[in-house]
Amino acid sequence: MSPNAALQSDVFRLYLLVVGALLATAGGVLGVLTWGLRKNVQQVWVTYRGWLIMAPAVMGCILVGREATLFGWTLLAIFGMKEFARATGLYTDWWMTGTVYLAIAAISVATLMADPFTGHPGWFGLFMSLPVFVVATILLLPILRNRTQGQLQTISLAIVGFLYIGWMFGHLAFLANSNHPYGYLLYVILAVELSDVAAFTSGKLFGRHQLRSQISPNKTWEGALGALAVSMALPWILGFSFPHFGPVQRVLTGLIVGVGGQLGDLSISVIKRDLGIKDMGAVIPGHGGILDRIDSLIYVAPLFLHMVDYFYGLR
């Protein structure tokens, strides 16, 4: 991955076109709704402005290269972890929070460095075994500090935070080391976000039956089915991302994004409901916190990576 390679890659250039066209279309639709039909979509404009900043940022990182993508991922994961820690109260323990930050940095290092056995970029073996060492370190902290009070809670929150925001989400960054970095990375990110938008839109249009009344009262079965339908069609529409995929892999990709994405959304909602908060943060106006934006990606990225690895190998 490099600026030259990106600009010469048909996949990257097509994605530039697709993302640009999508943003322009969405802006046009919003414009018609606002000034043509005089609907009140003020809140959607705020969300749209968020996309206008996030989309170029993501495309920019991927354009610059693997290191920039990894750097962007690391910032996102660390500040996502910070949100999780502040929401759950883990943040009151700076040693534990700091340890998880370091563990996330270790994930980036394992993703950045070359595999000492094969010489390929990214040490997959270390990446996959890192949770062992991190959990061992987290368990070690209370022992070193000779503490018991409340430690089970601290340990559990730290492990969940690391596994979820560091390791599972880290699979997204590791896709940069695959032999189709542009196709895989851009497909996963775009498909997940489109499925999210589809869920929102079809939920707004047809939503009648609550999906999980206790967890997220605004989500409906109609929204979920709409998202699934879009997700199942996308592997064919955006098939240029992975021309080597057969029908089985395309169906699996659709299911992983369509079902996994919504499960990721719901699992963050479970956490938020238990904590009694609405959003994980307020850094992105119209979207909430970082975790509210990446929740689906966290769930989808590892499933997609292992599916690809099973059928074709990452390299």
Added chain:
Amino acid sequence: MMMDAWRYDTAQDLDHTLLERLRRCPREPDMLVYGLRALAALGIRAWLRVYHHLKVIGREHLRAEGSYVLVANHASHLDTLSLLSVLPLQKLHRAFPAAAADYFFTSVPRITVAAVIVNALPFDREVHFRQSLALCRALLANQGNILIIFPEGTRSVTGAIGPFKPGVGLLLAGTDVPVLPCHIDGAFEAWPKGRLLPRPGRLRLVIGAPRNYAALPPGKGSALQICHELREAVLDLAAMHRMSR
């Protein structure tokens, strides 16, 4: 059968934007902010020593524990920086210089500097004066907080010590919170109001002995008396250690 629910210590400012989080007081502890503040403090301390030859007299009056108030004359931004520079680094995050909300908390760069580097407490001099005073009171009720107040209410444009506003008196009357009068000399000459950047010049900070006003009943009368006494104390410190120029 359900397990007992865990008690989560959720941050109070979760639904605030970054700017709102910096603007509120007291702020939630933040690793990044603490780190930047400590780093900035090291730089500022080096600068005050090298560029301004800051000399401190009466450091022994500072206390290791408990809350207290530092009161000083005000002619320059250097006053706040000098007072902060005598505190131990780990105390920095619990030292709150009261800063005019209408000046320091109006633009993004000023809020950032005031909140991150100085840990300023936004003090509303006009409309929400009572709330600001209540906030100061609440901070002092917690152990280990340091409040820095310039009772003149603004930087002096002549370098002379102006009248003390009664707020500090209202805060201290009838409480056993110690207050340390301080005098800063040389700050006006080095960096007066209206000048963009400081010029080199010696600074001297004298810290007086602690006193408290537990014996006075709360109220306007006591407040005026406290203000008068504190101003006299600051003037005495100035006279006692007149700097030879």
